[in-house]
Amino acid sequence: MQANLFDTNDSSKDPIRHPLGDAELLEFLHLFSPTEADQILATLIQDIPWQQEYLKIAGRLRAVPRLQCWMGDHGSHYGYSGVRLSPCPWNKTVKSILARVSELSGSPFNSVLINYYRNGQDSVAWHADDERELGEAPVIASVSLGAERIFEMKEKNNSPAKKYRLPLRHGSLLVMGEKMQQHWLHQLPKVKDLQEPRINLTFRNIIAS
């Protein structure tokens, strides 16, 4: 009999608490086993309706350096940097990931931004997920699948700004707590010569559209 795709052992329930001081950052290293994570990565690469978004920078349209899909409950519209995203309906695999993420994080989510980094040339620049529709103090749960990439963080307001970085591992879950978007920026820099893909799912709760 095939093992339950989302069976995990008890050690997955003990998060690492990263010492950011004014914001909670929890990491669950084993949301999925490596075999489960391999399967989910391959399924999502194939099944998600990936889209190429464009940003207008200095009057010119530039391709966002990754593919994306915004998925969620009906009506959960979202936007960043002038890009307006309407949700596509929930995919079965993503719904199963959502159930596991909600259980571990203890937070409600009604939508997810899925990023597909095709190789090391895809990236995300410094930002905070502090859009109005997420409310004042959003909790964001971030699932990593595929190539290990470095997640960099820096404080928004202090001088000198504190910095923090951590590798995002295949099958892990990072929960950015309430103060994180208010006080910190984050980015995923490019990596030279990396050919392997990575998918990231950031589960969010849209409270106003």
Ligand SMILES: O=C(O)CCC(=O)C(=O)O
């Ligand atoms: O890929 C990641 O780990 C982070 C993605 C991210 O920060 C975002 O989509 O807002």
Ligand SMILES: [Mn+2]
């Ligand atoms: Mn983000």
